[in-house]
Amino acid sequence: MTVIDQLPAAMRTIRTRPLFVLSVEVSGLHLAGGPAGAERRVGDLPGGSFTGERLSGIVLPGGTDWQTMRGDDTILLDARILLRTDDDALIAMTYTGMRHAPPEIASRIALGQEVDPASYYFRITPTFATSGPRYEWLNRIVAVGIGHRLAAGPVYSVFEIL
Template sequence: MEVLPTLPHRHLTTLTLDVDFGGVVAIGATAAGHRGIAPVRGGRFEGARLSGSVAPGHDWFITRADGALVIDVRLTLTTDDGATLHLAYHGTMRAAPEVMAQFRKGVLLPAEDYALHVIARFECGDPRYAWLNDSVVVGIGEQTLVGPIYRLFEIG
């Protein structure tokens, strides 16, 4: 059996979002699944090299026929030292069908009952954060009653 090296990574930031679940716009059934748009009211991100606030944005989501939730989020971030960043991430939340049914009813799920994974991409014109433009970032998420919390990791 070949032993593969561990994927080098380090914590980049923890993103905490405030989502307006009551303001979700239901688009309805589409060819891809049931589409909706959830308003993000704002939030915060905290890390050793990357901290600041989240401006209002949106989470475009699809509930697929297999019950998985596919997310597509785009946000504007402002670092504590004044740089403006664009953050886009997409991913999936997967769990057993009965667990996802509870999630859709607004039930807070035990973290071990689901998997929420994302791939993130940052863009920034500020030279202090130009390194983000080439960063490979993945994350794991956790559901809360206010919105998700993502722990984002830089690969490499």
């Protein structure tokens, strides 16, 4: 018997529920630089949209994505955006994550070419803060997202972990 077999059934797998699909526009990258293996760049996130069964709306202008370019060709993400739901609630969304790809795939992404999302790793862990009564449950969930980089910006499938 393995260790996992000894766990209660509820602890053997992770269940998720779709939260929304988020498309974020990126209008430019500012190259701040830094020490070798930890260069920084900052992306402006002027807008976007999100759509799901329980909440939908737009990404308000003013978001940023602070990226660290590691020496192993991994990009670390640290983004902050403001969501406005279709019924005018405001939700602050912060996410960290990482993207890495084989060099030939990374080159194509950097050129704005669409590549198969299964050919690279792109994951985020968002958190939320809101006072909107209809959405206050977001303050108490853990979420994960799977990303896909398009020319205009990333698209994330975001899931609540149950």
